[in-house]
Amino acid sequence: MNYFLILILSLHFGPASACVRHPQGVEPQAPTEGGAFQRGLAALKENRLEDALAEFTTAEREQPENARVRNFRGILLVQTGKSAEAAAEYQEAIRLDPLLEDAYRNLGFLRWTEHQMEQAREALLRAVNLAPDDSFAHYYLGRVELDAQQFERAFHELEISRQPLPAEPGVLIQAATGYVSLGRQEDARKALEQLMKLHLSDAQSVGAASLLLSIHENASAIKILQALNKSRSADPASWTQFDLALAYLLSGSYVEACDDALVYAKSVRTADSESVELAQAWTVIGIANAHLNRGEESVQALRRAATFAPHEEEHWLNLTRELMELSRFPEAVSEAQNGFAANPRSYALRLRLGAAYLAAGRYAESESVFRDLVAAGDPLPLGYVGLAQVLLRTGRAADAATELADAEQKLGPKFLLSYFRGLALARAAKPAEALAAFQQAVQLDPKNVEARVNLGKTQLALGHVNEAISELRKSLRQDPENTQAKRLLSQAYRRAGDAQNAARYADSSTEPPAAPTNDLVGDFFVPELQFPPNGMEEKVP
Numbered sequence: 001m002n003y004f005l006i007l008i009l010s011l012h013f014g015p016a017s018a019c020v021r022h023p024q025g026v027e028p029q030a031p032t033e034g035g036a037f038q039r040g041l042a043a044l045k046e047n048r049l050e051d052a053l054a055e056f057t058t059a060e061r062e063q064p065e066n067a068r069v070r071n072f073r074g075i076l077l078v079q080t081g082k083s084a085e086a087a088a089e090y091q092e093a094i095r096l097d098p099l100l101e102d103a104y105r106n107l108g109f110l111r112w113t114e115h116q117m118e119q120a121r122e123a124l125l126r127a128v129n130l131a132p133d134d135s136f137a138h139y140y141l142g143r144v145e146l147d148a149q150q151f152e153r154a155f156h157e158l159e160i161s162r163q164p165l166p167a168e169p170g171v172l173i174q175a176a177t178g179y180v181s182l183g184r185q186e187d188a189r190k191a192l193e194q195l196m197k198l199h200l201s202d203a204q205s206v207g208a209a210s211l212l213l214s215i216h217e218n219a220s221a222i223k224i225l226q227a228l229n230k231s232r233s234a235d236p237a238s239w240t241q242f243d244l245a246l247a248y249l250l251s252g253s254y255v256e257a258c259d260d261a262l263v264y265a266k267s268v269r270t271a272d273s274e275s276v277e278l279a280q281a282w283t284v285i286g287i288a289n290a291h292l293n294r295g296e297e298s299v300q301a302l303r304r305a306a307t308f309a310p311h312e313e314e315h316w317l318n319l320t321r322e323l324m325e326l327s328r329f330p331e332a333v334s335e336a337q338n339g340f341a342a343n344p345r346s347y348a349l350r351l352r353l354g355a356a357y358l359a360a361g362r363y364a365e366s367e368s369v370f371r372d373l374v375a376a377g378d379p380l381p382l383g384y385v386g387l388a389q390v391l392l393r394t395g396r397a398a399d400a401a402t403e404l405a406d407a408e409q410k411l412g413p414k415f416l417l418s419y420f421r422g423l424a425l426a427r428a429a430k431p432a433e434a435l436a437a438f439q440q441a442v443q444l445d446p447k448n449v450e451a452r453v454n455l456g457k458t459q460l461a462l463g464h465v466n467e468a469i470s471e472l473r474k475s476l477r478q479d480p481e482n483t484q485a486k487r488l489l490s491q492a493y494r495r496a497g498d499a500q501n502a503a504r505y506a507d508s509s510t511e512p513p514a515a516p517t518n519d520l521v522g523d524f525f526v527p528e529l530q531f532p533p534n535g536m537e538e539k540v541p
Contacts, residue, residue, distance in 0.1 A: 067097035101130040105137045120144045139163040151178030169204045176211045185215045202532045218251030239530040254288040261285045279309035280527040295326045310342040314525035329360035381414045397427035415444040449479045468492045
């Protein structure tokens with residue numbers, strides 16, 4: 001965006017404040033703008049900046065109370081690199097005429113270029129309040145918010161301005177990042193398509209690839225990273241080789257991810273016993289093997305990752321997750337203990353240790369871990385949920401409900417607390433209270449199928465047949481293959497006297513519904529794409 005475009009508009013149409021009513025309806029008497037001012041404008045139109053500055057300086061001496069002269073002199077001072085003097089001129093113009101919108105806009109622009117975001121935002125907000133139709137004030141306010149990653153406000157201002165973003169890689173990456181964060185995938189795709197037509201530095205290419213992966217444009221992301229890797233084909237230990245392996249992993253090409261990460265791992269040269277780079281490579285190999293159902297290979301790779309970076313908790317979390325997925329619970333306990341010993345302040349590893357004890361049937365140790373978390377004032381619901389699961393497993397449902405109710409008093413309404421409190425109350429033969437808990441859980445997370453199924457089940461137990469049918473039908477719309485919902489819906493229709501629908505939803509399976517397993521475990525922690533090391537970034541023309 002050409003800064004002088006704003007100036008030309010001011011020259012052609014006059015100050016925006018001319019259209020604004022002053023307090024109490026009184027218009028100030030504008031000073032007569034004499035020859036020096038007019039000569040300054042003429043020089044400015046002809047792009048004779050030094051002559052224009054000289055004339056505006058003369059005009060300022062002649063008319064020290066003229067806010068427009070101050071504003072134009074500020075513009076010229078910016079162009080000659082005297083930003084501090086320019087800011088002083090804008091501020092004096094604002095003092096002389098608090099409704100001179102141009103001065104606020106120009107001051108906001110200057111503060112933005114100086115990365116003084118709060119001052120820029122304050123000035124530009126004043127400008128758009130004074131002149132709501134000033135597209136350039138809206139545009140620069142949008143750019144301020146974009147830099148501040150306040151994406152919703154940024155796009156609001158940019159869309160009001162109707163000014164296109166410049167075809168600059170950094171700006172388009174910012175915009176695409178914002179669109180992705182707001183779930184505006186089509187806008188992100190358009191920004192990335194424009195970005196891919198430009199010459200990008202290595203770091204910008206990696207940023208573009210990361211954004212493409214996030215919107216599942218996997219082939220385009222891999223193409224970028226393949227080109228980067230090809231440019232360093234003589235060095236298989238390059239960060240580009242790792243990024244390509246990670247892109248394959250994120251796109252579901254697990255065999256290729258294994259192969260490329262292994263090439264990278266074998267080529268990394270380090271004399272240190274600990275290596276973050278090697279840990280990341282073996283993490284990719286371990287997660288890829290897990291997806292390929294190669295359990296032993298996955299465990300070996302994830303164990304190597306933890307060995308190479310023992311003080312990074314995510315490697316132990318990945319390892320114990322895979323061991324628990326494979327039902328190797330004693331090993332999960334052992335590795336969680338090793339991880340916690342290496343990271344004694346890790347909340348996540350303490351939680352994982354409690355979950356591993358629970359899965360291994362070591363309820364006393366599990367309860368001890370979770371009670372320690374709760375006693376320490378766990379700010380998250382997971383410690384309370386872990387404790388509740390132990391209590392449920394050991395036949396203390398009423399105690400579990402009490403613990404979860406206490407947690408809600410401390411933490412406020414949380415889905416997991418409401419959901420597990422509903423399970424505990426149902427187990428404690430308190431269906432009316434369970435109903436209220438499940439209703440709250442569904443309200444907190446309407447997309448959670450299990451909560452909705454349990455709500456329907458509780459309604460059915462209380463004889464609320466029509467309400468149960470409604471909830472169970474909703475759960476099947478969300479998950480058409482949910483066996484428990486079908487069975488319960490068949491029962492509900494049978495009670496309602498609807499034999500046809502009862503037969504339609506009947507299921508011969510007698511398998512009990514699976515208990516929640518991922519609340520305390522979660523998914524793998526995947527590494528991030530690597531960027532060029534400092535000093536190795538290519539220059540963009």
